[in-house]
Amino acid sequence: MRGVNFSRHLPADKTEMESRGWHELDILLISGDAYVDHPAFGVPLLGRLLEAEGYRVGIIAQPAWKDPESFRVMGRPRLFAAISAGAMDSMVNHYTAAKKVRNNDAYTPGGHSGARPDRALIAYTAALKGAFKGLPVVIGGIEASLRRLAHYDYWQNAVRRSVLMDSKADLLVFGMGEKPLLEIASRAVEGEPLKEMLDILGTAVMVKDEPDDAVRLPPFEQVRESRHTYSEAFRLAAGENNPWSGRPLTQACGDRLLRINPPALPLTEEEMDRLYALPFTRLPHPRYSETIPAYEQIRFSITAHRGCAGGCAFCAITHHQGKTIQSRSLDSVRSEVEQLTTHPDFRGTISDVGGPSANMYGMVCSDPQARSRCRRDSCLYPRICSKLDAGDRKSAELLRTVRSIEGVRHVFVASGIRYDLLDHQQEYFEALLEHHVGGLLKIAPESVVDEVTAIMRKPGAQPLEKFLRYYYDSCRRSGKRRGVVPYLIAGHPGCTLSHMVDTALFLKKHSLRVEQVQEFTPTPGTVSTCIWHTGRDPFNGKPVHVPTDPRERRLQKALLLWHLPENRRDIETALRECGRQKDGRLLLGGNRKESGLKERSKSSGNRKRRQRKS
Missing domain, CATH: 3.30.750.200 (Transcription Regulator spoIIAA)
Structure with a gap:
């Protein structure tokens, strides 16, 4: 690796720290993904944001969790360590729906599996606390978001406690994490212990006393034993997901009490723009010799917004990013695309412009008062909310802006689209089909x-x-x-x-x-x-x-x-x-012989008649 410039990335070892003149980190970030300095990767994005606030930040990506020395490569951080399992829940990352071990991992160099542990937040926290006695630890990312309460675990086929309790971390951040993490860092600088930060939006923490305004969920032991109680706890928790009016939740487990604060407020357009203007190299760390599949897929893509108003029952996005659409300005997107066009490997094709649902860019609630008390988990189901501005003026302008930039030859939309918005977004769909779809x-x-x-x-x-x-x-x-x-x-x-x-x-x-x-x-x-x-x-x-x-x-x-x-x-x-045998003809062929079902039934009847005669 002689001659390679590591200084453009955040430090990943002691040598890279010293090249910046640092002898100690303020905050150590641990990630279950490879280190790719790109805004689509959550831990590097948070690292760049903390760096912009003046903190000395280092990233250890995919550490060997059974080796304490792999966590000591940059020494003990001054304030705390923050851990993410990566872009996916580690159990989803490791196992198929049939509970078979996956043989690949798109977030690892070479696509190799096994670079992160099962239940990564628990394993990484245990390793860190073993390496640095008494080190304050924050856990976050999608694994923390999905497991912040007592939850059903498919792979164990049992209800598990909050991952905050199982990991023995000091504080849990759920959601996208920028605002809570900055507040945690600011208060840590003032000397406040993490365990005493009880009121930060978008966090969960163990407490001794229940807040006066808290919604008390059924205790873990009852939720674990009773499916009816589990449903009741889920329904109560879902009713407090509004960042503006949600109340704290509490859930007892034995003699301990978990407090889950309301979600953090969504980012404004200015805050979103600031994130994507941070000095990302948009490159994997130079130490990697193999390609990272997830990076190859998104390297020339543009994230225009976050959040999803759809509220699909099976999807974790709303549970993590929230239903409020948080869009960047057109100037911010234009600036990022213009920067992409100078990349030596860029050949004129933007692989995606979008977010969780591409055509939700620019969508807002038209009534802030209604938004502040809304209890719907979806703005689209069972019908589109009358308060939702679902028009396509901004989203159509977004596509028009990107495809008009010099050096851009092709712009595709690979993110999902909500086709049920067709009546509200004729201009967007016309542009999509005319300019932004390939063969399929x-x-x-x-x-x-x-x-x-x-x-x-x-x-x-x-x-x-x-x-x-x-x-x-x-x-x-x-x-x-x-x-x-x-x-x-x-x-x-x-x-x-x-x-x-x-x-x-x-x-x-x-x-x-x-x-x-x-x-x-x-x-x-x-x-x-x-x-x-x-x-x-x-x-x-x-x-x-x-x-x-x-x-x-x-x-x-x-x-x-x-x-x-x-x-x-x-x-x-x-x-x-x-x-439904009669549907065999429609589904499998055009006549009895083709369908096989009628033919088999006929053969079976002939066989029975021969048996009766004999």
Whole structure:
């Protein structure tokens, strides 16, 4: 590595510290991901923000958690250490929905698996406290957000305590973390112990006394033993997610008391702009000799906003980023794209401009008073809120701005889009289809059956069919040959084999083929996972079918991949089991011989008649 300039990145070892003239860090950051100095990677973004505030910050990426020395490479930090498992919950990162070990990790050089531990926050905290006795530790990131309360853990098939208690950290930050972390650092400088910082928004902490205005959740022991109580705790917690009016939550566990403060306030446009103007190199740390798949995917992408107003039941984004859309200014985006065009590897293509849902850029609540007391977990379901400004003036202007920048030849939108906003965003969709889609448009209906989408908190079949008509009409008018690839979930709560037969028939009717099936994974903290564990919707108490049987999940996946010959036998089995043999002809072929089901039934009847005669 002789001749490589490490000084442009935040320090990752003692030599890099000393090159800056530092002999001690203020704050040590630990990440389960490789170190990529890019705003799409959370820990480096927080590191750059702390650096801009004058703190001496270092990052240890993917430390060997069984070796205390790997945590001592930059010495003991003066204030505290902050830990993130990375961009994904470590258990989701390690295991498939079938609980099989994954053989790759997109956030690790070379895509190799095994660079981070299971339950990374717990393992990293234990290692840090072993390496530095008495060191104050903050945990955060999406793993902390999803596990901040007592939660159902799919891999253990049990309800676990808050990860703050299991990790023995001093403080937990949930959400995106910028505001809480800056306040923690500021108060730590003044000498306040982390364990005594009881009132910071977006944090959880162990306390001795319950706040007067707190919402008391059922104790952990009751939540663990009773599914009904688990649902009740989930419903109570969900009602306090408003950053402006939410109340603190408390949950007892034995003789200890957990306090969860309301979420941190969303970032303003000015605060968002400041983040993306920080001096990122947009490069992996020079020590890596192998490519990092996640970086290769996003290196020339633009994050225009964060947050998602959709509130889908299975999605962790709202649980982590919140439902308020926090958008950057056009000037901020333009500046970042212009900087990208000077990159030596840039060839004129922006791979994505968006966020969790690309066409939510610029969306705001038009009534601040209503926003401050709103208790809806979705601005779009079951219908678009009348207070939501869902127009496309800003989002259409965003696309127009980016594609007009000198040096930019192609601009794609790879983030998901909410096609149920079509009536509100004609200009955006026209621009999208004219300029920003390649040969295939990827959309994520997740299901096309209204009974299932109602449980998912997603739009049903009618908005999808309307969008498909619009899309294909646009293709015909433009003379462009393009297709649609839908993302669908198998095994989601509420979905039966019969529902999946309806889905397969819908796909065939509209000539849609799924490339790969996403099998539902019960990630901690989501509505869908609560339903998976309890068998009931926590908000209305109605029972919900939960497809826990691996065989049923396999048959559901086969139906989604109806067009693959190797799935024919499983499809025939699924059709028989839900009494839908008559649909075999529509789904598998055009006549009895092609369907196989009628033919098999006929053969079986002949065999029985021969047995009676004999």
